[in-house]
Amino acid sequence: MQLTRERIITAAAELIEREGPDAVSMRRIAAQLGSGVMALYNHVPSKAAVLDGVADHVLSSIEYTPDPGASWEEQVRAQARAFRQMARAHPRCMMVVVSRPVDSAALRSAGFGGEEAIRVVRSFVAYIVGSLLREVGVSPGLEPTRPLTQDPASLAADRPIHLDPAEFPQVISLSTELLDRDFDADFEFGLDLLVRAVADRRPVKELAPRNA
Amino acid sequence: MQLTRERIITAAAELIEREGPDAVSMRRIAAQLGSGVMALYNHVPSKAAVLDGVADHVLSSIEYTPDPGASWEEQVRAQARAFRQMARAHPRCMMVVVSRPVDSAALRSAGFGGEEAIRVVRSFVAYIVGSLLREVGVSPGLEPTRPLTQDPASLAADRPIHLDPAEFPQVISLSTELLDRDFDADFEFGLDLLVRAVADRRPVKELAPRNA
DNA sequence: ACCTGAACACCGTTCAAGT
DNA sequence: ACCTGAACACCGTTCAAGT
Numbered sequence: 001m002q003l004t005r006e007r008i009i010t011a012a013a014e015l016i017e018r019e020g021p022d023a024v025s026m027r028r029i030a031a032q033l034g035s036g037v038m039a040l041y042n043h044v045p046s047k048a049a050v051l052d053g054v055a056d057h058v059l060s061s062i063e064y065t066p067d068p069g070a071s072w073e074e075q076v077r078a079q080a081r082a083f084r085q086m087a088r089a090h091p092r093c094m095m096v097v098v099s100r101p102v103d104s105a106a107l108r109s110a111g112f113g114g115e116e117a118i119r120v121v122r123s124f125v126a127y128i129v130g131s132l133l134r135e136v137g138v139s140p141g142l143e144p145t146r147p148l149t150q151d152p153a154s155l156a157a158d159r160p161i162h163l164d165p166a167e168f169p170q171v172i173s174l175s176t177e178l179l180d181r182d183f184d185a186d187f188e189f190g191l192d193l194l195v196r197a198v199a200d201r202r203p204v205k206e207l208a209p210r211n212a
Numbered sequence: 213m214q215l216t217r218e219r220i221i222t223a224a225a226e227l228i229e230r231e232g233p234d235a236v237s238m239r240r241i242a243a244q245l246g247s248g249v250m251a252l253y254n255h256v257p258s259k260a261a262v263l264d265g266v267a268d269h270v271l272s273s274i275e276y277t278p279d280p281g282a283s284w285e286e287q288v289r290a291q292a293r294a295f296r297q298m299a300r301a302h303p304r305c306m307m308v309v310v311s312r313p314v315d316s317a318a319l320r321s322a323g324f325g326g327e328e329a330i331r332v333v334r335s336f337v338a339y340i341v342g343s344l345l346r347e348v349g350v351s352p353g354l355e356p357t358r359p360l361t362q363d364p365a366s367l368a369a370d371r372p373i374h375l376d377p378a379e380f381p382q383v384i385s386l387s388t389e390l391l392d393r394d395f396d397a398d399f400e401f402g403l404d405l406l407v408r409a410v411a412d413r414r415p416v417k418e419l420a421p422r423n424a
Numbered sequence: 425a426c427c428t429g430a431a432c433a434c435c436g437t438t439c440a441a442g443t
Numbered sequence: 444a445c446c447t448g449a450a451c452a453c454c455g456t457t458c459a460a461g462t
Contacts, residue, residue, distance in 0.1 A: 122402065126339050126345075133338075133341060248428055259455065
């Protein structure tokens, strides 16, 4: 099959997702595509360019279509959640995304990039990125390489809590669930803080008249 | 001079700050300390451990002493600013910090780690980390290695805007200042959003009685 | 206990050569 | 235009050997 920039970037993203950012190398990508290493350089100028491509690829996979009927609060929440879904779908690519400039065109095309409230947007993006780094980033990149297998047990081993899954299968699945809930709640909590803060900053919609 | 874990970590941090995370290697660290590569392994188990050490070292350099007289709003702001100062002092180490678990003991000892309001703290940390990644992280790590020199011109070249400093010295210093102001204002803006949001969530200090 | 140096299995990228 | 393979200057880490 023909070698293309796109196939190279996709292969790199898959490699990162399977074995972490450290595992990605031009040689491994080439091997995966069944070609020699140097063949890659006909479609891509450097490894850095491949990683740029991965960041862009992942960012543009955000699925968000604005709903003009919704309030701005709900639109902001929807965007934040779309971003988060992307991060959860490509957790190990997040470090790569984050190591490049964030205000990319891809991000803008996903609806992040208003005109009048750039600072508000930046605050949200900062919050979202920071949240997802914590959520996704229990030492995601610079650690010793993982084994090639990707069973649930080794995924659980990425958590700070270390238990033998053979001995405590139910404890582990439970703790994973609890952690997930925790992340959900944490994310929504902070998101809500920001949404309310911004709402309070707007010209107040006079519900009940005050005295004075 | 004697080789120690501390000297190794300090050397690594300096190397990262001078040439970026990509430039750090066991061999370079050893060369800097005037020893053979393998001598390092008597004090440190692996490169990953060195990077863990760097993250901890940088995190524990946060200078914050709580002022019990100040309001909680001001205390939170002071902590956030202390964190930010650290990030600006070690900008290129930030990616290393961020690639490890953030809720470390070092962070807690810097005053981040309340009991009753863990989620609030997490929201702030998420915001701060996300902000500083943007501020500090114009492709901080995975880029082609920089030349060894660290003059202001090459620092300016890290910005997205590319001008020849020989031709436009004043434009560059101006734009740097503008960017700095921008970062300051952005950071304070979002910080203020969060502080107000949290304040509004507290049992309101009844200033003026309402009708109803 | 601490350091050395050779060796191994990797890197990214250049270059000359092939089709 | 696209691919190859040898080569170069690097990696992290193991191991056997020295003090």
